[in-house]
Amino acid sequence: MSETGGPDVTQELRLPWDDDPEDLYEHAPCGYLTTLPDGTIVRVNETFLAWTGHTRAALIGHRRFRDLLTAGDKIYHETHYAPLLSMQNEVHEIALEVVREDGRRLPVLVNSVLERGAGGAPRLIRTMVFNATERRSYERELLAARREAEASEQRVRVLQRIVADLSAAPTEAEVAEAVVRAPEPAFAAASTSIYLVDVERDQLVAVASTDPTTGNWDDMPRSSPRAVAAVARRGDLHVIGSMAEAEEHFPDLAESMRRSGRQSVVLLPLTTGSGDDQAIAVLGVLAFSFREERSLSDGELRVIRLLGQQAGQALDRARLYDDARRREDRANFLARTTRSLEEEHRLLQRARRLVERVVPEIADWAAVRLQVGPAGLREDLGGPPPDPDLLAERVAEATSKTEPIFAADGDGLGCTVLPLTARGRVLGTLALRMAPDRRGAEAERMFLRDLADRAGLALENARLYEQERAIARTLQRSLLAADVPGGDPRFAMETFYQAAAQDLEVGGDWFDAFLITPNKLAVVVGDVVGRGIDAATTMGQLRSAIRALASAEHGPARLLEQLDRFCERVDSARMATVVYGEIDLLSSEFSYACAGHLPPLLHEPAGSPQYLLQARSAPIGSRAGDRRRTEHKVRLAAGSRLLLYTDGLVERRGRPIDRGFEILAREYARRRDAPLKGLTAGLADTMVGRDHGDDVCLLCLTLGTEERLERSIGADPLQISLLRADLRGWLVGHAVDQDCVNAVLLACSEAVANAIEHGYRDDPFGVVDVSATVSLDAVEVRVSDRGSWRGPGTDFARGRGLQLIEDSMDEVFFDRGEGTTVTMRRHRGGDPS
Template sequence: MTDSGDGGPDVTQDVEVPWEEDPGDLYDHAPCGYLTSLPDGTIVKVNETFLAWTGYDRHSLIGRRRFRDLLSPGDKIYYETHYAPLLSMQNDVHEVAFDLICADGRRLPILANSILGRDPAGLPRVIKTTIFNATERRGYEKELLAARRAAEASERRVRVLQEIVADLAAAPTESDVADTVVRVPVPAFGASTATVWLCDADRDQLTAIACTDSGGLARDDIPRGSSRAVAEVARRGDLHVIGSIEEAEEHFPDLATAMLRDRHGTVVLLPLTAAAAAASAEEPAGVEVLGVLCFDFAEQRELSDSELRVVRLLGQQAGQALDRARLYDDLRRREIRSTFLAETTRALEVVPRLMPRARRLIERMVPEMAEWASVRLQVGPAGMLADAGRPEPDPERLAERIAEVFESGQAQLTDEKGPDPGCAVLPLVANGKVFGTLALRMAPGRRTAVAEAVFLAGLADRAGLALENARLYEQERAIARTLQRSLLANDLPSDPRFAIESHYQAAAHDLEVGGDWFDAFQINADKLAVVVGDVVGRGIDAATTMGQLRSAIRALASAKAGPARLLERLDRFVERVESARMATVAYAEVDLSTNEMTYACAGHMPPLLVEPGSAPRYLLDARSGALGSRAGRGARLEHRIRLAAGSRLLLYTDGLIERRNRGIDAGFEVLARAYAGRRGSPLPGLAAGLADFLVGREHSDDVCLLCLSIGVEERLERSIGADPLQIALLRKDLRGWLVANGVDDESTQAVLLACSEAVANAIEHGYRDDPFGVVEVVAAVTPEAVEVRVRDQGQWQATNGDGARGRGLQLIRQVMDQASFDHDEGTTVTMRRTRLEAR
């Protein structure tokens, strides 16, 4: 070595070493493997280092194997598709990773560098390859890759946990929390299935509320005291990771059976915990288990420490979310219960009657709150009972419990473990006394009766008050109705020359008596008076005034005074009875010897008259103001008309036609049409039928009607609906007509019996499938006989040649002298009975 002149060694000169280097030894024992191969890859030279690494001997390689033959299957493909083409194109390839198969089958990671030598003509001549052992590098890379994968997995778990924490913060209910938590194990840890059980303190059990699919562990409800794995974890509050069936058999035999049956690998049981309130100020707060998350893997898997930390953190976050959700659920449940009680109270208020109110209470309970319910009330000596929903399977036991509640006045509630699971019998109390009970069983899936004790107590208090008010309402209503009906005319006159039908219908929702009234009386043997009136106001004062006016009209009516004079006297009467002022009256007097009618209206609805063969018309003459009004200070008016035999006069109060949603003229038109449509109906039941058609049963005002039929019709023509109940009304109407025509009693009874049978047959056989059919009855009386024709438009199902069946035909022929049947376009039965005096 020489000096370079600046004090340092001259690096341009070769450094002498104290030994002699053998080029052959340097080649054979170089720190890398050398291969020389022909262009087709056949090995022609190899150094000892390569042989030592791979375990091959020189004889088995040189001239016998190609370099590609020593590579793994996948690397052979890469060699042929990438390595060899690149070497041919650019004459060298550097640091290509292969797996080289050693003589003993081991895989040796290598890095290969190849150079392609060419002859002067440029054709491939030789390939020289340098092999480097990459075992340590490959291990390092695997470590780096494993670390990277672990970091990515940890990042994924943290990201999933962050998303879950955000979702848990937004989950308002326990079921929402469970649905959120059950989604974590699969993406975060690669689990196969997951299930969440929640602790149900009311039923002392764990309920499977969410799961990823149907292929996981058993998900039936588990008692809290069970020896099953989920219940054990819920009691202990510790995380359990079961890695094998043997481990499961040691701790949780039921879990081992499930793992063996469903071929599960590792199973993780995670308690979902939240901080519990301290029992006292001296004791620290504990931990409450609110649920258990169970997830499993298809194979055995060992969870790392970081994974276990995430699992425990998940249990804490989920437990806190469940605790928050339970508080929210409790608040929401209280709101729902409060809303239910308020709505139930309003629903009961709109039903004033006792039994409908009891049924409405049951309808509110079933099925929204209860599986079945019943109300038993001690009203009257026998009591009353209202039931709805599925009946109690053990009525005797229920009756015993109801008797105990009546005696003790204390509610009886049972939980899921009692003899009557979920059943509650609640006392209904008023004025400190038990007057009834409300029994129910909570609907499936809802909290137990014990857990709902506060709600049920509030329900019983409200129900008891509502039902007691309804009972008092009905009691006072019955008294009021009795008073009102006692003031109405109940001794209407009877005479063959006329017929009277009346109807009074009190307001459906009104407790107080009203001022509507009617009356009919004979002033003398040939003069009939009819009146309908309406007193202003309601209550006892109106009823008393009504009675005074009724008595005054009877006292003031005379054969010579007439309606106008009567109303003038009533004007002076109301000056002394202030409560009668502004009362309205429609009053008429009928001379039965001439069928002349004189009428007057003091502020009242006009009478409606229908005469045979004519359309109904309102009598609008002789009108003046209400009693005691300024308009009534002068002379009152009256009007006289002559009525044809068979005319019908209708007097009524304003409740029949007045409605808030239509004008009075429309009400008059509706009444006229309805009255005209019933001109052929029997007089009995006519007034009630009109009231039912025009106002129904749910009305807000009293309705009073009086229908007067004047004279005897030459021919009785009636049309009734295909309803067996109409037959009795027809018989009553027909009987009066026959008596008025002087038909003897024996013939009358025969005609009534035959006509009833014929009409019944028409309804039963002609209109069996047509409830809207109409049966026409026409009767005529001659000096010799009574003739009756009954006709229908139905399709009879004949059983004999006459188209009738049973004993009806025989009875008709037996009581009537002649009877014939015509089946052309329906069936017509013509009957004739010779009068007794003509025989």
């Protein structure tokens, strides 16, 4: 009892330090090991033995601590654990795995202390072992959760990036490319494919895949029993987690998985619509697969469904954008094509332009066949063309029905045939082969019908234009002088008329030349204000009036005064411009007057061209300006060339007329030695070309016979005929007899042809010089070139050309220097034999 009378507490309680120390060691909540410095176990408690299943007898003295570790931990013990313990005399919380007696592994945490003797030598190692099984499980759970969070974060980042890409993708194709890239980084998918729904054709179209060589990746009807079609019809997510599940529900998918080595597949519908107030529409299916069997977590499924919704909304937006852009592009194409066709006025040119517009912008091949104009016209572009027999059948069908025959899958032709109609008449057909359009077939058909309507109207307008143009041309040419004087050795004349290229109406430009008396020649070029039938009629009246008023007594000034009085009765002739001249063929005197017209251009044998600027006054019937009519006379040397022309030759918008005069004088001088035949046409082609907006009228007159004919022609065989015409007129003007004329023409033509063929065979810019003189007893012609006669058979002496020349001429000489010169003589009135 205590001093207070209560129980003696010290007698009833046993303090912990009163416990048996050996029992505490043996049954401690952790394992104890005592080992020698080499690791041999010398003592172990019961707790460690219970954990590992080993017996005390099997361990003590027989096993080292590192012998109880796994292979990897043995290496760690040797390389880290033991060296660290030796250096620090202690180690703490080293994670190792001990191999139990039954072979299972026990995760442990180890604390060891190295005790040393008096001399510092290691004496023994005391080791405390804690069971880390639950801690390892907890760590694994934490690690798995962390990995799942990281994977979820990765999926969210991928989804955010894909959503950003989808928001920036304006077209359906770009949306599909963005969606098909999502499953591989987000879910570690092996391959991905995307199918889009074509509502008009009721099909699923394979549009993109990361590995199109694997699986069953092709188009299919939406009613197909295949897995992708089933998901598109039902609109719900399908996860096929194993081959057995695929074989049970979708045999086609199982076969595809077996060929590609895939073990699980996800089929995700791409949908739009909330489902609350609007129906959910399936726009496509995203299919992605895995190489191993895969079960998806709830988080992964939520992300996958969200991906399907975002992709569906992006597809819906892109389709609206694609449709709007396609309509805008088609409208722009129709507008551009209409404007382009209007630039051409001829039927054939419009047909060609139509084909050029269609290929390659909307088709890879197109052909126009016309039933009007030249028989059998066909203009096609692109390649290769379809089967001609089948195309002919479709053309006949479209023409008879006056309805388009649209291309259909598997029809063998692969192109659409459109009848081109206008005002109830079929003008022809337009056949074109286009890339198949996955969507918008009906809109595309409406576009093609609109194209055919516009093209038909454009071609009909061109046909009417050509018809009216032919009538107008016939009318205008009937009003022009058709029978200018010719055959007189005292002069030669060349005329040219070219109507405006961009105007249907006839114009008021005209030329005329006639003999007032046997020795007086009148030449005139004029231009009536305005266009159309009225201008052409007025032009005809002025032309007739000039012929009626011209006389040997009055002269040019008097004639213009009479034309002023003529305008009082014919008001439409007012402001017409006229240059009128009379040439005295005996005295070679030229008398002229200009009523508001451009000045004549004179080029004498010596010197440069000069404009005749005297005797100028106001246009015919003008009420302003200088109305006094004067005339001027100039004596023309033999061989002078006089050019009369209208303003269409020199006037251009955006260019001073003085510049036009300079160009004309330069081009006229350059042709001084060219044959008269073809001179006006060549001059107009150089000055105007084909794209001109005004009529062009020229009259070139060569007066008298040149004492010496000198011509230079290009190395073009077509120039020989022009030279022959010029040389013939010159010889006739010198009263050379006909036999001599024919012989000289033959020899000269052969010599020039050989110079072109052999001397300039590699030089299309070569020039052949021809000169001719006439004496009382002979004609001498010299043909010179500066070419190089190389190779066998190119020598005159060995060719047939020499034989022809020698048969025609009396004397033939050759001079070989820098080129070749052939000099030929023929006696007048003689016989070369």
